[in-house]
Amino acid sequence: MITTAFTILILPLLALASPQLYGPPPPPANDPTPTSASVAVAAAAPSAPPDSPGQMNVDVGFQETFTFHPSNFSAPNGTTITFFFPADLQHTVVEGDPTNPCAPLAGGFDSSLTASSQFTITVTDDTRPVYFFCKVLTHCPAGMVGVINENKGNVTFAQYQAAAMALGNTQPSVDQNNAPITGGIGAQATAGPSSDIASAAPSPTSGGSGTSGATRVAVTGFLGLLVVVMSAMLAL
Ligand SMILES: *[C@@H]1O[C@H](CO)[C@@H](O)[C@H](O)[C@H]1NC(C)=O
Ligand SMILES: *[C@@H]1O[C@H](CO)[C@@H](O)[C@H](O)[C@H]1NC(C)=O
Ligand SMILES: *[C@@H]1O[C@H](CO)[C@@H](O)[C@H](O)[C@H]1NC(C)=O
Ligand SMILES: [Cu+2]
Numbered sequence: 001m002i003t004t005a006f007t008i009l010i011l012p013l014l015a016l017a018s019p020q021l022y023g024p025p026p027p028p029a030n031d032p033t034p035t036s037a038s039v040a041v042a043a044a045a046p047s048a049p050p051d052s053p054g055q056m057n058v059d060v061g062f063q064e065t066f067t068f069h070p071s072n073f074s075a076p077n078g079t080t081i082t083f084f085f086p087a088d089l090q091h092t093v094v095e096g097d098p099t100n101p102c103a104p105l106a107g108g109f110d111s112s113l114t115a116s117s118q119f120t121i122t123v124t125d126d127t128r129p130v131y132f133f134c135k136v137l138t139h140c141p142a143g144m145v146g147v148i149n150e151n152k153g154n155v156t157f158a159q160y161q162a163a164a165m166a167l168g169n170t171q172p173s174v175d176q177n178n179a180p181i182t183g184g185i186g187a188q189a190t191a192g193p194s195s196d197i198a199s200a201a202p203s204p205t206s207g208g209s210g211t212s213g214a215t216r217v218a219v220t221g222f223l224g225l226l227v228v229v230m231s232a233m234l235a236l
Pocket of ligand 1: 077124125126
């Protein structure tokens with residue numbers, strides 16, 4: 001029984017240890033509505049819980065596609081928006097510059113690379129749009145972008161996404177290994193991502209907001225292997 005408990009506990013950790021599960025992102029296409037196809041393949045249930053008053057939840061890597069869900073929505077001042085990151089692949093949520101797709105907005109928030117975690121922003125100015133994208137190489141040009149309060153700006157979600165996809169391999173090079181950046185313009189983060197699995201498996205990696213996502217995954221993967229060995233020994 002102890003072994004079973006251990007096994008259940010380490011499953012998400014093992015998933016972290018092998019992050020490349022989606023296959024390559026779809027090649028950048030001229031299709032102006034790239035999300036419609038992936039949404040039509042409704043299969044796995046989203047991991048984010050339903051919204052509640054003043055609280056919205058966004059799935060990152062929705063149904064193992066390079067999308068945010070929802071990706072185009074409005075939210076008044078004070079709304080907290082929590083991004084739910086999957087276990088199987090690292091992603092980011094970075095505030096974007098609408099005039100420069102797949103590039104960060106100066107002064108914007110940045111979750112940094114993360115998996116199996118949550119990252120929350122609060123809308124502080126609903127009179128302006130807030131654009132966001134995933135800066136992991138190839139994800140943004142695959143259409144992994146979103147906007148809050150699109151109707152307050154001049155660049156629609158569809159335009160922003162089409163511009164991102166048109167970049168193809170010419171995606172701006174962006175630092176992938178920085179620590180999370182709090183603050184933001186129009187919406188603000190007050191902390192970096194918090195781990196979903198922290199309560200289930202307290203580890204030296206929890207609370208390491210300055211640790212890079214890559215390091216976190218490496219350390220977590222190592223701990224996962226350690227637990228596997230321990231459970232195997234217990235089973236004998
Ligand atoms: C939301 O907050 C911003 C910044 O304080 C303010 O300018 C704006 O009027 C507020 N929106 C509403 C609907 O009150
Ligand atoms: C949208 O365009 C109008 C007119 O060019 C400009 O005044 C306004 O500042 C723009 N809004 C944003 C959010 O860029
Ligand atoms: C995005 O949302 C706005 C309303 O907030 C809506 O008018 C628009 O059609 C949506 N765009 C897409 C591509 O769904
Ligand atoms: Cu991503």
